[in-house]
Every structure is written in C-alpha cells, then in structure tokens.
Amino acid sequence: MSGSTENEELPATQTGHKGVIHDWRRFKLESEDHDSIPPNKRELLRQMSNPKSRNEDKQEKVNRKMSMQEYEMIQEEDENCLRNYRKQCMQEMHERLSFGPTFDTVFELESGEAFLEVIEKEHCLTLVVVHIYDDGIKGCDALNNCLTCLAAEYPSVKFCRIRASATGAGERFSDDVLPTLLVYKAGELLGNFMCVTKHMNEEFFATDVENFLNEYGLLPEKEFAACPDEVENADVE
Structure with a gap:
C-alpha cells in the first residue's frame, strides 16, 4: 500500500x-x-x-531535600510533644496512684488533736514524719532546719513538727528524750527514735538525717519523690 x-x-x-x-x-x-x-x-x-537540564535536575533534588528537612522538623516536633505528654502522664500517675498527695513544707501541729488527725486521716500511701521538739533543747532547732530541707526533696512525705507541751502527753516527752522523731504510715508506727541527735555528730545536716532514716528504709526513692528531669528522657513503651 x-x-x-x-x-x-x-x-x-x-x-x-x-x-x-x-x-x-x-x-x-x-x-x-x-x-x-x-x-x-x-x-x-x-x-x-530535550531532556531536563542539569540545573533543573539539581533544583528538583534541592526541593526534594527541603521537603525531607521539613518532614524531619515536623517529626521532631511530634516527638517533643509526645515526650512532654508522656512526662505529664508519668507525673499524674505518680501523684494519683503511687504516692498520693504531695507536700513541700514542714507543717506545725498546734494540738494533740491535730497530731492524731494527721496520723489517722492522712492518705494511706503517705509517709508522715513527726518531730516532737521544745524550745531550748539542744538539736531541736537544727533538726527543724534539716526537715525543712528534706521536705523540699521528698514532696511525697509529709513532715510535721509539734511542741512536746502541745501533744497533751508532755510527761512522755521530757527534755531528755527530745528531739524525738516518729514515723507513721496508714496509722501504723514505723519508727520511734527518741533523742535522735545521739545517733549523729554534734553538728549535723539534712544529709545526715536523710542517711539515718534511709538506714531503716523509711524514705522513698528520691528520684520518684522529687520527680527529676530524668523522667523526660525515659522511654515509655
């Protein structure tokens, strides 16, 4: 054809x-x-x-690279948000399930009724440390200062203090047994340390009181109680 x-x-x-x-x-x-x-x-x-020029190919690669950079930035932002969310969940879990309420100061108990109430009605998971003291007794002021420091480091522990005369049982807490530390949990007496300063040097600090209580296993792990920044980098599966 x-x-x-x-x-x-x-x-x-x-x-x-x-x-x-x-x-x-x-x-x-x-x-x-x-x-x-x-x-x-x-x-x-x-x-x-007429294939694409090298410049066009190069520009296309740059555009593709920029897109990957943008993706990585978005991915990093998502990971940061997820990390912060995990940290918040960890803190809420510790407060609600593991350690109950949190505190950051030493509470002054004004009467024997207040003393009994903090022992019997405090959260069942809360460790209560009570310092029985009196004015002019050697070691009492120093111990009060130490407990103030520990209260900031152990927010899950409720630190309290009460004058011996305010307990309603002053005869039991004469000057020779002060300062006294009592430790309770869920209404149960875990530790009874009279004249506690005898177990320490003449000049002692918060770390000495901390070590003393830790010898008897009466303080929680500081890393959980204080909720440190390490929790931010911890991996939660």
Whole structure:
C-alpha cells in the first residue's frame, strides 16, 4: 500500500530504557526532514532530544531535600510533644496512684488533736514524719532546719513538727528524750527514735538525717519523690 509517511503507523517499539533510546535513534535516522515526521514521533523526538537540564535536575533534588528537612522538623516536633505528654502522664500517675498527695513544707501541729488527725486521716500511701521538739533543747532547732530541707526533696512525705507541751502527753516527752522523731504510715508506727541527735555528730545536716532514716528504709526513692528531669528522657513503651 502507498501513502505518505505521515499516515504510516508507528512501528512497534521496544520497551524499557534501552528500547526508548533505540527508537529515538531510529526516528532520527529515518527522518531527515523534520516536517515529514508524524506528530506522535515528533513529540517523542522532542521529549527525547530535550531532556531536563542539569540545573533543573539539581533544583528538583534541592526541593526534594527541603521537603525531607521539613518532614524531619515536623517529626521532631511530634516527638517533643509526645515526650512532654508522656512526662505529664508519668507525673499524674505518680501523684494519683503511687504516692498520693504531695507536700513541700514542714507543717506545725498546734494540738494533740491535730497530731492524731494527721496520723489517722492522712492518705494511706503517705509517709508522715513527726518531730516532737521544745524550745531550748539542744538539736531541736537544727533538726527543724534539716526537715525543712528534706521536705523540699521528698514532696511525697509529709513532715510535721509539734511542741512536746502541745501533744497533751508532755510527761512522755521530757527534755531528755527530745528531739524525738516518729514515723507513721496508714496509722501504723514505723519508727520511734527518741533523742535522735545521739545517733549523729554534734553538728549535723539534712544529709545526715536523710542517711539515718534511709538506714531503716523509711524514705522513698528520691528520684520518684522529687520527680527529676530524668523522667523526660525515659522511654515509655
């Protein structure tokens, strides 16, 4: 059959990368006159003869790289939000389930009734440390100062103090047994230390009182009680 080159059907082409290159070369050799090339071949030849410039490819890679950077930034922000959320959940869990209420000061008990109430009605998970003291007794002021420091480091422990004369049982707490430390939990007496300063050096500090109580296992782990920043980096599965 006769007919113009324009009406000829496009020969079957090879597939794949090498096939496209072979077709392009064949189109170029077959057609010396650009106008005689069929439109479909002409378009293919144009596309194959004018690939993207290196600058365009480079710009495309930059754009792709920027997109990846943006994705990584978003991912990092999500991880920070998740970490903060986990920290908040950990703190709430410790407060509500593990350690009950939290405190940050030493409470002054004004009467024997207040003394009994803090022992019997405090949260069952709360450790209560009561310092029975009196004015002018050696070691009492120093111990009060030490408990003030420990109250800040152990917020899950309720530190209290009461004058011996205010307990309603002053005869039991004479000067020779002061200062006295009593430790309770859920209404149960865990520790009864009379003249506690005898177990320490003449000059003692909060760490000495802390070590003394820890010898009897009467203080919680400081890292949980104080809720340190290490919790932020902890992995929660």
